[in-house]
Amino acid sequence: MSYILNTPDDQKAMLTAIGVESIDELFAKIPHEVRLNRPLDIPAPMAEMDLQAHVTRLLAHNRSAADMVCFLGGGAYDHFIPSVVDVIASRSEYYTAYTPYQAEASQGTLQAIFEYQSLMCVLTGLDVANASLYDGGSATAEAMLMALGITKRQEVIVAESVHPEYRQVLATYATNLHCRLRTVPTPEGFVNPDDLRACLSDTTACIIVQSPNFFGHLEEMAAIGAAAHRVGALMVASFDPIGLGILRRPGDEGADIAVAEGQGLGVPLQFGGPYLGILACRDDPRFLRKIPGRLVGETVDRHGQRCWVLTLQPREQHIARANATSNICTNQGLLALRAAVFLTALGPQGLQETAELCTRKAHYAAEQLTQIPGVSLRFRTPFFKEFTLRVPGDPANLLAKLRSAGYHAGLPLGRWYPSLADCISVAVTEQRTKAQIDGLASALRDCLR
Amino acid sequence: MNNTQSTQVIFEISKPGRRCHRVPPCDVPTERPLSELIPSNHLATAPPALPEVGEIDLIRHFTNLSTRNMSIDTNFYPLGSCTMKYNPKRHERLAALAGLAALHPLQDDETLQGILEILYEMQQFLAEISGLPAVSLQPAAGAQGELTALYVAAAYFRDKGETHRRKVLVPDSAHGTNPASAALAGFDTVTIKSGPDGLVDLSDLKAKLGDDTAVFMITNPNTLGLFETQITTITDWLHAKGALVYLDGANMNAILGITRPGDFGADMQHYNVHKTFTGPHGGGGPGSGPIAVRDFLAPYLPAPIIVKDGAKFRLNYDMPKSIGRVRSFFGNIGILFRGYCYIRTLGPEGLKRVAEHAVLNANYLRSRVAQIFDIPHPGPCMHEFVASVRSLLRERKISAKDICKRLLDFSFHAPTVYFPLVVPEALMMEPTETESKETLDAFADTLARIKEEDPEIVRTAPHTHIVSRPDEVKAAKDQKLRWQPPTASNQVSRER
Numbered sequence: 001m002s003y004i005l006n007t008p009d010d011q012k013a014m015l016t017a018i019g020v021e022s023i024d025e026l027f028a029k030i031p032h033e034v035r036l037n038r039p040l041d042i043p044a045p046m047a048e049m050d051l052q053a054h055v056t057r058l059l060a061h062n063r064s065a066a067d068m069v070c071f072l073g074g075g076a077y078d079h080f081i082p083s084v085v086d087v088i089a090s091r092s093e094y095y096t097a098y099t100p101y102q103a104e105a106s107q108g109t110l111q112a113i114f115e116y117q118s119l120m121c122v123l124t125g126l127d128v129a130n131a132s133l134y135d136g137g138s139a140t141a142e143a144m145l146m147a148l149g150i151t152k153r154q155e156v157i158v159a160e161s162v163h164p165e166y167r168q169v170l171a172t173y174a175t176n177l178h179c180r181l182r183t184v185p186t187p188e189g190f191v192n193p194d195d196l197r198a199c200l201s202d203t204t205a206c207i208i209v210q211s212p213n214f215f216g217h218l219e220e221m222a223a224i225g226a227a228a229h230r231v232g233a234l235m236v237a238s239f240d241p242i243g244l245g246i247l248r249r250p251g252d253e254g255a256d257i258a259v260a261e262g263q264g265l266g267v268p269l270q271f272g273g274p275y276l277g278i279l280a281c282r283d284d285p286r287f288l289r290k291i292p293g294r295l296v297g298e299t300v301d302r303h304g305q306r307c308w309v310l311t312l313q314p315r316e317q318h319i320a321r322a323n324a325t326s327n328i329c330t331n332q333g334l335l336a337l338r339a340a341v342f343l344t345a346l347g348p349q350g351l352q353e354t355a356e357l358c359t360r361k362a363h364y365a366a367e368q369l370t371q372i373p374g375v376s377l378r379f380r381t382p383f384f385k386e387f388t389l390r391v392p393g394d395p396a397n398l399l400a401k402l403r404s405a406g407y408h409a410g411l412p413l414g415r416w417y418p419s420l421a422d423c424i425s426v427a428v429t430e431q432r433t434k435a436q437i438d439g440l441a442s443a444l445r446d447c448l449r
Numbered sequence: 450m451n452n453t454q455s456t457q458v459i460f461e462i463s464k465p466g467r468r469c470h471r472v473p474p475c476d477v478p479t480e481r482p483l484s485e486l487i488p489s490n491h492l493a494t495a496p497p498a499l500p501e502v503g504e505i506d507l508i509r510h511f512t513n514l515s516t517r518n519m520s521i522d523t524n525f526y527p528l529g530s531c532t533m534k535y536n537p538k539r540h541e542r543l544a545a546l547a548g549l550a551a552l553h554p555l556q557d558d559e560t561l562q563g564i565l566e567i568l569y570e571m572q573q574f575l576a577e578i579s580g581l582p583a584v585s586l587q588p589a590a591g592a593q594g595e596l597t598a599l600y601v602a603a604a605y606f607r608d609k610g611e612t613h614r615r616k617v618l619v620p621d622s623a624h625g626t627n628p629a630s631a632a633l634a635g636f637d638t639v640t641i642k643s644g645p646d647g648l649v650d651l652s653d654l655k656a657k658l659g660d661d662t663a664v665f666m667i668t669n670p671n672t673l674g675l676f677e678t679q680i681t682t683i684t685d686w687l688h689a690k691g692a693l694v695y696l697d698g699a700n701m702n703a704i705l706g707i708t709r710p711g712d713f714g715a716d717m718q719h720y721n722v723h724k725t726f727t728g729p730h731g732g733g734g735p736g737s738g739p740i741a742v743r744d745f746l747a748p749y750l751p752a753p754i755i756v757k758d759g760a761k762f763r764l765n766y767d768m769p770k771s772i773g774r775v776r777s778f779f780g781n782i783g784i785l786f787r788g789y790c791y792i793r794t795l796g797p798e799g800l801k802r803v804a805e806h807a808v809l810n811a812n813y814l815r816s817r818v819a820q821i822f823d824i825p826h827p828g829p830c831m832h833e834f835v836a837s838v839r840s841l842l843r844e845r846k847i848s849a850k851d852i853c854k855r856l857l858d859f860s861f862h863a864p865t866v867y868f869p870l871v872v873p874e875a876l877m878m879e880p881t882e883t884e885s886k887e888t889l890d891a892f893a894d895t896l897a898r899i900k901e902e903d904p905e906i907v908r909t910a911p912h913t914h915i916v917s918r919p920d921e922v923k924a925a926k927d928q929k930l931r932w933q934p935p936t937a938s939n940q941v942s943r944e945r
Contacts, residue, residue, distance in 0.1 A: 002795060002799045002802055002803070002882075003534070003535045003537065003882070003883045004802060004803070004806045004882050004883065005883065005884065005885040005886075006806055006809065006810075006885070006886065010885070010886045011809065013886065014809055014810075014812075014813040014886060015809070017813060017816045017817070018809075018812045018813055018815075018816045018828075018829070019816070020812075020829070023805045023806075023808070023809055025829070026808050026809065026812055026829045027707055027808065028829070029675075029676045029678050029829070030676050030678075030704075030707065030708050031678065031680070031681065031713075033681070034680070034681060034708050034709075034712050034713040034714075035707065035708050035712075036580075036706060036707060036708055036709055036712065039706070039797040039798065039801070040577055040578060040705075040706045040797040040800060040801070041577050041797070042574050042577055042578070042792060042796065042797050042800070043793060043796065044796045044797075045793075045794060045795055045796030045798070045799050046793050046794055046796075048539045048794070051539065051543070051790060051793055051794055052539065052542075052543060054793070055543050055546070055567075055790065056543075056546065056548070058548075058563040058564075058566055058567055059546050059548025059549055059563045059564065059567075060548055060563065061548075061562040061563030061566070062548045062549075062552055062560060062561055062562065062563040062564055063556070063560035064547055064548055064549075064550075064551035064552045064553070064556075064560075065551040065552070065553055066547035066548075066550075066551040067547075067551075068560070070553060072553045072555055072556065074555050075777055075778075076553055076554050076555070076778070078551075078553065080472075082469070082470045084469065084470075084504060084507055084508060086545075087508070088507075088508070088511040088512070088515070090541065091511075091512065091515040092520055092521075092522035092523075092536070093515035093516060093518045093520045093522065093523060094515050094518065094520070094731070094732050095520075095536070095729050095730075095731050095732065096520040096521035096522045096536050096729050096730065097518045097519065097520040097521070097730065097731075097732040097733075098526070098528060098531055098533060098730040098732065098733060099531075099730075099732075099733040100732070100733060101866075102519075102853060102854075102857065102862065102863050103916070103919045104854065104857055104911050104914040104915075104916055104917060104918075104919075105518065105519035105524075105857050105862055105863070105914070106517075106518055106519070106732075107456075107514070107517035107518070107914075107915055107916055108514040108515045108516065108517040108518035109518055109732040109733065111456065111458070111514055111517070112511065112514055112732075113733075114458070114930075114931075114932070115458060115459050115460075115932070117930055117931050118458070118460065118931040118932040119499065121931045122497045122498050122499060123497045123499075125497075127931070128930050128931070129930075129931070131733070132734070134589035134590065134593065134735075134776055134781075135589065135776050135777050135778070136777055137774065137775075137776045137777030137778075138589065138593070138775065138776045138777075145633075163777065165774055165777040165778070166777060168773045168774040169773070169774045169775060169776060169777065171773050172600060172751075172772055172773035172774055172775055173633075175600075175603075175772075175773075176600060176603055176633070176634045176635035177633075177635055178635075218487065218491045222490075244493070244496075244497060245496050245497075246483065246487070246492055246493060246496070247487075247491055247492065247493060248490075248491060248492065248493050249493060249497065252493070261777070268550040268551065268783075269550065269551055269552055269553050269554070270544075270549055270550050270552065270782055270783045271549065271552040271553075271554050271561070271564055271778075271779065271782040272554030272777070272778025272779045272780065272782055273554075273589065273735070273776075273778055273779065273780055273781040273782050273783065274589070274734075274735030274737075274781040274782075274783050274784060275777075275778075288928065294733070295930055296930070297924035297925070297927070297928060297929055297930050298924065298927070298929035298930075298932075299919050299920045299921065299923045299924035299927065299929075300919070300920055300923065301916040301917050301918055301919045301920065302909070302917050302918040302920075303916075303917065305456075305916055306456065307456075307915075307916040307919050308919070309919045309921050309924045311921065311924040311925050311928070311930075312925055312928070316625075317592070317625040317626050317628075317629035318624075318625035318626075318868070319625065320625070320629070321625045321628040321629060321638075322628035322629060322631065322632045322638040323632070324625070324629040324632070326629070326633070327592045327593075327595065327596055327626050327629035327630040327632075327633050328590075328592055328593075329590065329591065329592045329624075329625075329626050330590040330591065330592065330723070330730075330733060330734040330735075330736040331590075331733055331734045332731075332734045332735045333731050333732040333733030333734045333735075334731030334732055334733075334734065334735060335731075335734075335735060337511075337732065340459075341507065341511055343499050344459055344469070344499065344500055344502060344507050344510075345469040345470040345504075345507055346469070346470050346499065347467075347468055347469065347470070347499050347500065347501045347502070348495075348496040348497060348498060348499045348501065349468060349496065349501075350468065350469070350470045350471065350472065351496055351497065351499060352496035353472045354472055356475075356483060357472055357475055359483065359486055359487060360475055360477050360478075360479060360483075360486070361475075361477050363486045364477035364478065382486070382487050382488055382491060384487070399557070400557070400559075403557065403559075403560065408553065408556060408560070411555055430472060433476055434476040434477050435476075437477070
């Protein structure tokens with residue numbers, strides 16, 4: 001199988017026009033000693049029918065959130081995706097286009113991204129949002145780079161309650177730059193603003209904090225932001241976009257840069273990616289000079305008609321090269337489109353109702369599960385849609401039993417937090433029904449009997 | 450592209466009270482006010498002011514917007530260095546299967562055996578195609594793949610105690626991501642000149658290569674579409690100095706099954722799965738940028754890597770020398786999965802035919818374009834070539850940009866323009882293997898016609914599109930990066 005159109009006659013005519021005898025001659029400049037003089041060792045071709053059967057068979061070995069009742073969170077959530085999102089994102093005018101460098105041929109993508117940027121500003125309460133980054137983890141690292149560049153300071157403070165994988169990304173980036181990364185412990189499941197104040201100094205570039213945090217709990221963002229600003233540091237706030245249906249917005253809490261994993265906004269779980277890195281910041285020339293990635297701006301064309309273009313490109317790698325604000329080139333355009341359609345489909349009421357459903361169901365689940373002897377909430381601070389349970393015995397064992405009962409019941413936290421080796425984290429989205437939550441409680445009770 | 454539907458922004462068609470999506474009634478108790486569950490100091494007084502539209506409003510808006518794009522499915526898209534090949538529809542159907550789409554990234558390995566098997570095989574395919582045995586699927590795009598590989602190199606040299614290796618050498622024809630990634634990885638970038646033949650200038654390389662060299666980043670075939678014929682000399686020199694060679698894999702489409710970076714001396718490379726293995730491109734992402742490296746660099750790859758224990762597949766996090774992570778979770782799986790489907794569809798001969806016909810099409814188009822414009826570097830080319838319209842600019846005041854804009858009127862997407870930087874008034878054309886001779890002929894005929902057209906028509910093109918020649922200076926000056934309601938106070942604030 002191939003998608004090649006050249007017939008033998010075409011090929012002959014083309015070779016004649018080029019002035020060579022064979023296709024091989026076109027490769028004559030590749031030295032013989034580096035040629036691969038054998039077929040690649042990969043499997044034989046497959047027709048579409050066979051491919052479909054093969055892939056379907058392999059994927060049937062997975063047990064997905066469609067096969068089991070899913071209470072997994074940790075940065076990726078089983079939120080509902082309205083059909084309009086798939087319908088629009090499946091339009092190949094969007095998904096088979098590329099970076100909108102030719103504005104006249106890309107007004108669809110450009111306007112959709114401009115709308116995405118506008119929606120992110122409304123959502124976060126900040127003034128500027130870029131055209132998207134790869135995911136929540138790398139968006140956090142890009143925010144750190146921004147903060148280092150803006151403040152020209154060299155120390156970054158990150159809360160231990162920030163997603164452990166985001167912190168690993170920060171550590172990877174920081175290792176190769178002239179900066180120090182310090183972690184503020186969060187033994188009670190949240191940042192204690194007093195502990196934080198002790199870490200802050202006039203060398204602090206930013207404090208990176210997540211709310212709802214990795215455990216699902218809400219941080220005292222306003223106090224944290226105020227503490228950061230008192231020493232001239234920035235607050236980088238990682239948020240949950242679904243939560244902003246009811247929770248205070250990062251911009252209203254004093255965040256200078258807000259970042260998020262945007263997967264909840266209409267992006268399928270698809271085993272971890274592609275997802276959507278959201279980044280928004282204050283409207284300040286210092287920030288605009290350092291913001292990474294693409295930006296779409298409004299302008300007019302030669303007839304005076306409103307239209308959209310990629311703008312402020314001198315920040316970017318294809319112009320600034322080694323002096324670019326980031327190395328990012330391709331972003332997550334199609335996922336930004338999905339997020340724009342998702343938020344438009346939900347509207348203010350739909351987002352608010354979705355967030356409220358998540359909250360009520362998560363709190364109902366926590367009540368039901370903690371009525372089981374030996375099961376308790378590990379932390380006492382308010383939470384949104386995810387919470388941490390202390391469970392008796394080995395959590396891995398318990399979770400395996402619950403899988404046999406049909407539940408992806410939660411995440412064992414010991415892998416990231418040795419002190420929480422007896423804990424699991426449980427996430428409840430608007431898609432979980434009372435019957436499923438009751439079913440989980442009943443299965444857990446059975447497992448612990 | 451003669452769509453004359455309104456270009457209102459979604460916020461402008463909002464009307465309070467209209468709705469699209471509705472959630473079901475809450476089936477758990479709702480007696481307690483929300484503020485008993487979450488203290489009111491955390492709660493917003495109102496939800497964000499998102500647009501309020503009905504379902505048909507939404508569908509018409511985004512459907513009409515889509516028709517203002519050119520795309521591979523509607524137009525020839527010879528964007529050089531981007532490999533805009535056909536995106537098979539079977540991939541979209543298969544990627545939507547719940548067995549992939551509904552997989553949570555933190556599920557237990559025992560519930561992931563199908564996807565882990567696919568990704569394990571994908572690691573093996575990418576190792577085989579590159580001739581580099583160790584693969585990480587984690588990087589989200591080519592630029593992140595470059596950065597990841599440079600982190601790997603930095604960790605390797607730190608481990609060896611060779612922290613004096615501060616320099617990354619980058620040819621002047623390289624993609625801008627190369628020096629940007631090098632800077633982010635903490636290296637100093639040194640630019641290596643190209644010679645008049647478009648290849649790396651060996652004397653300049655020799656002069657700049659030293660004991661402080663960490664990595665040479667080379668694109669091969671390079672961005673002029675030329676194979677670096679002295680590649681083994683270059684890689685030998687780098688290795689003799691104890692440095693590493695990185696291959697920017699953007700142009701892998703030209704050499705699939707013909708030659709392998711590992712065989713010509715590269716130690717590390719990235720792939721652009723959205724290019725070579727037909728991702729698709731998504732209007733500017735998502736991409737996928739897995740990297741392949743030599744065995745001695747494998748311990749430094751980002752964790753986890755998929756391994757096979759007997760008949761079981763698992764994610765291996767036990768990599769003490771790993772650089773850590775460059776992103777959360779495991780990579781852009783949706784794109785890697787499509788690449789897997791593509792490789793399984795084509796097989797070994799099919800992949801080699803991709804390279805052969807990508808190069809055949811490029812050389813055929815080159816032979817036609819050579820009769821129209823100057824092509825500064827000698828052929829044959831590989832998968833792409835770069836023409837220069839400097840003389841046209843001088844003689845008729847028609848620039849490369851003007852030609853691009855005029856092509857849009859004839860329903861062709863423009864080539865890559867003004868890149869690489871070493872060619873003035875550059876038009877970089879990559880037809881890919883999935884185009885027909887008829888399409889290439891029509892495109893070349895159009896270039897010939899534009900060259901002879903009234904320059905005023907060309908300079909004011911496009912004439913058939915919904916917009917023409919946006920004012921980029923105004924966009925940069927006004928910085929209108931979001932929609933805001935047209936109130937007096939806003940207008941004042943934007944003009945400050």
